[in-house]
Amino acid sequence: MRKTKLKKLSKRILTGLLAAGMAVSAYSTPVKAAITCEHDVRNLTDIYDINYEESLEEVANPYRGFYKSEQINYKRGTGNEVRNPKNNFVHLRLDLSDFSANPVKGYDSDCYITDETTDMLKALRGTLDNCRKNHATVVVRFAYDYKYGGYTEDTTDSKGKFHKRSVWEPQSIDTVLQHQDAVGAVLRDYEDIIASVECGVFGKWGEMHGSQILTDKNLKKVMDKWLEVIPENISVTVRTPELYCRYTGADIQELDSEDYKTKPGDKTYRVGIFNDGYLGSKSDRGTYKNRETEISWIEDQSTHTLYGGEIVLFEGKGTPLNNAEYMEKEAFRTHTSYLNIGWNDHVIDDLRESTFQGKDPKYSGKTSSFTYVQNHLGYRYVVDGVKLTKETTNYENFAAEVSIKNVGFANVVKDMKTTVIIEGEGGKYEYPVSKLSKDKKESAENADPRNWLAGKTSVLKVNLDLPEKMKEGSYKVYLRVAYDENKKGIEGYPVKFANDDSSIWNETLGANYLGKFKVVSESTIEKEGAKVENKTSSKSPSYKIDKSSSFYTFSDKKDGCHISYTKSKTENWKNIAVNFSDVDTSKYKKVVIKVVPSRKGMNLGITNQDENKPVFYKDHWDKNNQFTSTKEQTITINLDSKNKNGIYIYCDATKNDTPSGEQTFVIKSITFKK
Template identity: 25%
Template sequence: MLIRFKRGAKEEKTVGQGSGRRKAEKSDSAGQGSGRRKAGKLDSAGQGSGRRKAGKPDSAGQDSGRRESEGQREARVFQAAEFRESSEELSNPGCGWYHVYTFRAQPPADGRPVEEEAWLDESCRAEQLALALIDIGDFRLMPLSREALLHIGRIMEFFHKNRKQLLLRFAYDTEGRGMEREPLTLSMVKRHMEQIGEAIRPYMEDILVMQGIFVGNWGEMHGSKFLDSASMCELIDTLYRITEGRCFLAVRTPAQWRRAAEGTANWRGTAERTVRQQGTAEGTASWRVTTERTVGQQGTAEGAASWQGTVEGTAGQRGAAEGTAGWRRTAERTMGQRGREEGVEGRLALFNDGIFGSPTDMGTYSTASRSEAGETGSWSREEELVWQERYMDSVPGGGEILSGRPLKSYRQAAEELGKMHASYLNSIYHPEQLDYWRNEKAEEPGCWHGLSGYDYIGRHLGYRFFVQNITIKKQQLQITIKNCGFGNLCQEAECFLVSEKEQSSLSCRKLDTDARNWKSGQETMLTAVLSREEDTAGSRLYLLLRRKADGHILRFANEGADEKVPLGEFLKG
């Protein structure tokens, strides 16, 4: 259905919008409307103009006192494009299916190149993401060798050349024997992190998420002696420093995230001073009130450096003060609201390699209620999904699907993956559950009808933006966008209004919006006042979105859209 807006006439109509006839609009500050005007003196160019007082520059940056009246402009009609959702795979960065590629940090004895270790078949090449799992267990008792660090660099270069964005995991164990294969001391783990930081830092733009903190079975943060709150927070802080806060860091469970967030809140300088001053008074009501107030006020002004000293000095002293009701409410509220703000907590995400494997996702959750387990404990599946839906909407999450009993239909899976804000999933594991989805047919109407359940889920991973509607009134453009994906855009992007003339001239201006706030399942309205050049006969309008870091185009889920979405065209009226 076409929407036509006639410009430069006495009336403005919306056809097919159910608005009926509308009365003539009075002329606005830019001289719109065709009412009569008194003749004025000739201006310096010898042309007749209506007598108008000099005005301030209007929204298009022109002096309204020198503009000709709208009634004298050529009449034009805006013909909106047809907006139909597409089920096409968009292949946008930062989301989708991935394969796992496993390496040893110790170079192969036969000297074979990385290309032979990590063969990319055609299905892999179509994926935007890859998970690189690098086994460093050979060095549990010693620093990484120079040869190992060079080999890690070659692995990173391989994925860089193949234009893969990485989910990166270093692990001491790839056989389920974490306790046996991890270092004896925390200091050795930190030493390895510092060394690896030097090797991967040139490739930080290629890393979306670093999963885990090197320890545990398969690097999944279970089955390790370094998972007490103080050790875990110290390792997270070390990772944050070596990556310079330039990628997301993911822990294995929501309970670990909350424990890390609790440690993060205590990094704050004021909280640190308060704790030092109060000494053994920690845990008293006055300490709780002070901490609640200061954590809520400080935001992210102070960095993670002060956190390490605080944790080392106070972790053993907090005792019952940890997790008090007042502090927990404040920490939960502020952590959820800060989202992408500066600091390690704004970069902290989840990865789940037990999705659908059991009612607890193989220990990701528990059977205890929130009230029974406490704020930093592990809760029931239902409560943890509610928590993730609320607090994990600004970071990328995902993992591996397992085949539980009974198997999950694509509709059941889509509902839960939406609550997780899932951005990525393993494309080959577990095959029984994935094949079950492949054999299902989507029942949703429109473009999704008849598509396989597997494709339906894959094409909703992460963000999926769809331009739904456009209106123009008094030079004000309104664009309605819906995020149809499970997740959200987690990296900064720039949105542009593009104007193209019949003579192929092109203009482009950035709109004041942050696409990271175009939330999953919600509609967002963009507004912009059209310039005189954009609002002329022969002008075609488009919307374009690109990632700020590298200019990568982020495609919209509109039929007929390529790098930019057609919005419509001004025709001669």
Template identity: 25%
Template sequence: MKRYLPLLGLLLAVGCSSDDKSSDQDQDEDEPTTITYTASQDDFPNPERGFYHYSDTRASNYSPLDADELATYRSLQTADGASYSVVSTLVFRYFILDMYTAAPLEESFLAKVQADFAAARDAGVKLIPRFTYTVTATPGDCPESFICPPYGDAAKATVLGHIGQLKPLLQDNADVIACVQLGFFGTWGENYYSDYFGDASGNDQGKLLDQNWTDRIEVLQAMLDATPRHIMVQVRYPQFKQRHTYGINALTNVAALTETEAFSETDKARIGYHNDCFLASADDFGTYEDYGNSSSPRTGANTVLRQYFADDSKYVVVGGETCSDGYSPQNDCAPAGKAEKEMSDLHYSYLNMDYNNEVNNDWVTGGCMDNIKKRLGYRFALTTGTYPTTLTEDDKIDIKLTIENSGFTSPFKARPAQLIFRNTTSGEIIVRTLATDVRRWFPGTNTIEESLEGGLKAGTWALYLNLPDAAATINKRPEYSIRLANNGTWDGATGYNSLNHTLAVK
């Protein structure tokens, strides 16, 4: 274990500075030390955030995920048509159930889905799964012309049966699921062009009726019930969450999540959003629309639903993709556009790196892509840390950390925050879990001040901050631990963040 000592000395030299005056003869050696850390400007992979890689497979012609390929996504990769490269820990996975629109899922298919989850686990990435029946827009002689009915999705009874069959897979593989998208009904699983759940397009009724809402809410509830309570389920439209929460007559100005309700694992706290036409138009192609019901018309609700989305999204997962460059320059970088502001206001954790690169490439030429790559989701950097220098075995361990989150949002999944003590002679590891909740390390400055149990043996102990995954199956794997955006702190072998301080216990 002596091999850590030279590294620690180097990190102290380049990664931080200390306000410790213990070398001063007049300084009490028991005084705490405050260390100032240097923020990194590097882009690097971190779990459950950033640009994702797109992947799809059809039940009729299954193309399995390959663990070796998935592992390469953690290093710089460039998508077709992209003028930028990204590092990624997320893989969007379309499961297209084209063989099963009127039949139960076969065990052979379920086994293939299980193998995909296993490949993600082997590779050190997480999946964003969406199950759907069709991703094909069939043009024809109908009002919308580019897509005409029948669309090709499945009836409610079939959908509910499939969700029941998928439940064991969702439960057993929760460790490598970042979040789940509702999917199932509507072309692309986007809950719009549907043969069975109401067609709000100009091809049919132009709004949703009471029975349509009732059927949609039943499917969403089935997905919430099939998915572990610590996993969030994303819906395509904010009004869908409102009507699930408050009923099919709910107005668009209902209350968003409050900080007290947040992360409580209630259904309201678990429903997030995937906006698959981010910055595509003034209302993101109907994302912020009141789709009516049997007694009310469809109407625009852009302002009120945007505000609801902004307030609610602080506490739930938000992601999606761009889909059209027709809203340029508004979807460009500042000053002409509002791309970064929109991501910040609406708390985006992830976006698609593969689509639509007419939009995404503009962020390169506009000069904001590097910021977007680093700011999607969370980005934590230690500013200062205050720690004891000398203790007796029975003393409490008082620490104070100041952490700046320069990301667009905070983590949407719970994970422990651990102070790690490593004996510099024996290598013994002692773990003390902090009471803080990393999901509440919101953008801006966060101060964590705690008094921890003592009981360390006499000796010298190096301090680390560990932010591992909550799942026992992967919480020892550094790929699933959060890396701080500081110079000279990351230990890639363990997933620990060095605090560049040693504590002497007498």
């Protein structure tokens, strides 16, 4: 390489790019005022302590996913059964037909549900207790259909098999309302495990058709009762948008208008749709009268209500909809959170046996359709960036910004709580964001997971006061998202993030690892109103890499900064400025750069930043000014007045670099040695 070429180099204004795994000065030293006030916050630093890529593995989380159904028939008297569901997500299908008048059984009248008439309320509590012990969450539906048979009269099917009538609805709607009061008193004690209550009650399977008592008047009474007895944090859903309109008085032809968008505080804000004809025809087996109009309404309503159901066989002409590729288009609009793993089994088998061929490059051609659907049901959080206070004192505040992408079809609709946990050499400290202190300048922004919308990236920002007793040392930062902020570990329904990193989930804490920082001595700062010796000792040298060059492509990865380039016909190389800050050459004598070359024979030039009188540093070259290996190389440069402000790194293309052949080298770390 000729020195004259350096005159062609253009300086670049640097931007903050930090390589993972860097030592003493792999972060930018914050610019601090001469005086440090209590609760001040230092500059934040991009860190790479975890992998920011999404995993392809299923992550079991509350209130979402493929469910298994648990059908229970309750009866008058004693001996009602307690079940022990162990699936992560459970659909409780609860039959109350034995409490209706039934001449076949000799019941002349309906029966109220009380502790005197039945032990079913106790049995229901037992089942819900077991769900909680097993960390399961549930969707609940009550029906008056024995074994959920779906027969409104005695029937012989096409195969000659006889089926007794299974649907026995109460004679009086008042009986239904009393039953709702009775079971509602139980459900209120299990708000943490219930994702949604499907209205049910009417007709076959509780799917609100084939009923003798479903009138607009009775629908209004039943829905009003559910909204009365079910906690506000739980969705109540009806079978179709048409039923929603019959209940609310909305015009189904105009349902997508702004007039029918609900707001927090509205009575119908938490009323949604369950869809047991999911993708089974152009109308989803009668779910929709006008698919586009009604889905446009659902698109907004299902951001705060739980939407899901059963994916079924496709009927009718045209291209089938019941596949992962169509779901990739529509499920992000309907915000689909749950589906039945057991029905329709043929559709589920097809999903398992087919390769996903959608537009998502993470999954397309790489996983089954089932994996794509399974991973996207409901919410799915991936941390794709973290900034935090890399070093501070316990006199100052700690701050962090966490970029969280929701790659799932939906957002969580339950009122989940966020807590920051700091754990290290000096103990464990928990910061529920709902309890932060303004007096200590603590704050949180965008901390409600209900606002981390599907397909969007949200940035959670926190500012936390560090206790005076917090010892110096290294600390890890975790984020806990859970329904109950007072519970610990895996209790309280915590949420796991879906990053492709085995270190991210801490089961003991029930929280997700974000990165680490250091608490240093207060002797390194000058407090407001007091002088502290050795103030300058806090200034450690640091560096930043300028990535503004269009000649190079920069990619931040866990193992360092990956830099790619392609040979050009007009100009084969340009410099990359690496700027140094706070380098005291009386203390720091050397800078050590660890790189991985793209190939043997690669030229990697390094000079100071004086374009008129450049100084070449060549101790990493062989006699031909080239690397001889593609293994990690260590470059050591003596620091002096000519390079203490930074260096230039550049690549010189050779005959081995073809115009079409992209080269990539990695800067793994840059450290300063005393």
